[in-house]
Amino acid sequence: MRVRSFLVGLLPPVVAVGAAMIATSLVIVVTGGSAIDFLTTLFSLPQGRVLVDIVNQTSMLALAGFAAAICFRMGLFNIGVEGQYIIGSCAGAFFAVSGILGGFANIFGTLVVAVLAGAGWALIAGLLKVYRGVSEVISAIMLNYVALTLANYLVRTYGESSGYARTVGPLPASSQPLGFSVLPDAKDIWALAVLAVIVAVGYWFLLERTRFGFNLRATGESSSAATAGGIDARRMVLATMAISGAIAGLVWMPSFFGSTLTFGIPENFQTNLGFTGLAVALLGRNRSAGILVGALLFAYLAAQSNGLQRVGIATEIIGITQGVVVLAVVIAYEVVARRRRRAEQTAVAEQLGTVEDAKS
Known part of the structure; x- marks a missing residue:
């Protein structure tokens, strides 16, 4: 059976x-x-650098997927993962390059700042929903554009000149780069890619083994029934949005500390990861294992697409x-x-x- x-x-x-x-x-x-050329290229065995790219991209897409999934389980549509990801990355980058802390303390501090910034940005949509009845979809979409504009302003105003662009960085030498080599003639796998695994385990434990997770799932099934059962639905909305934003704030951190070392939009920054995370969450049915597999599939397709240009x-x-x-x-x-x-x-x-x- x-x-x-x-x-x-x-x-x-x-x-x-x-x-x-x-x-x-x-x-x-x-x-x-040629469909044959397309399928042959797509299903060719990835080698060296492409394989490492797939692993690295999977970590970021999985984090974005978990940020979206926890809201889906609550019955919320947090389309603002992209904006929360941008704000968390921007705040973390400014803190990291400031040199307030050094070494691993700087890395840990940056992660905390990114988490708090992402959570705070997500709470704006949560507060508007709870106290003003504004749909989180509408407010989060608008906040995405506000986040992009705000990050651009901060970088251009307080960033450093990098050729034709302005960026935040680079990181202090004591905090870079974080990665380890597993294949010859290939880039390093980002050490902070492990964040995706940590979040996957934490996500599963939170939803399946805690009272908060039960309340979250119950509220997602029926807000009125949950309220009748003594669950504070409004508090659950705020808590879920904050957790979602906190995870979104971590999305860029593996790349930031692994190889990029700077932050700038659109230079040295990968946009649309937040939107792709929504698709990853749907593909993975909002389950830990499913999200990881979905992120791997999307990363694989993106990495293999680079070879399509060779066949026209x-x-x-x-x-x-x-x-x-x-x-x-x-x-x-x-x-x-x-x-x-x-x-x-x-x-x-x-x-x-x-x-x-x-x-x-």
């Missing part, structure tokens, strides 16, 4: 990936490209693949869920029919 349940749970993502490959191949053929295919085609994967997996999971509910209802009806027959 467990094997069957596992296979049924594995079916939706497999179907989603297959559908994405078919849809993308059709688009490539229609636009005059635009790298932007991967955006179609990623979009179809998310859409297909959501549909597939819904189909599976409906079939399960129908099977459960049938089983209950059969059991009740058996009971009635016994009584008669």
